[in-house]
Amino acid sequence: MDYIATFFTHSGAVKYKNHMTKLGIGIELLPVPRRLSSDCGIGARFSTSQDIRHLISEDIDKLFAVEKDGERLLFSSDSE
DSSP, X not given: OEXXXXXXXXXXXXXXXXXXXXXXXXXXEEEOOTTTOOSSSEEEEEEOOSOGGGGOOTTEEEEEEEETTEEXXXXXXXXX
């Protein structure tokens, strides 16, 4: 499944990319569409079959599953 993560800061996005790369998960940093976030503007798109709950870090603001009809919110730091 494909995912898009948004972050509080640009440095958090870079840190997350490095973490995911070490886990062997390909990840691409990209501008975040305004409909998903107005925070730092940098997001990450990646694909994995791993349990996504184990890939949520403190740097993530929101995490979305990419579906054919659009993005579905899976995690929000506001709802912790």
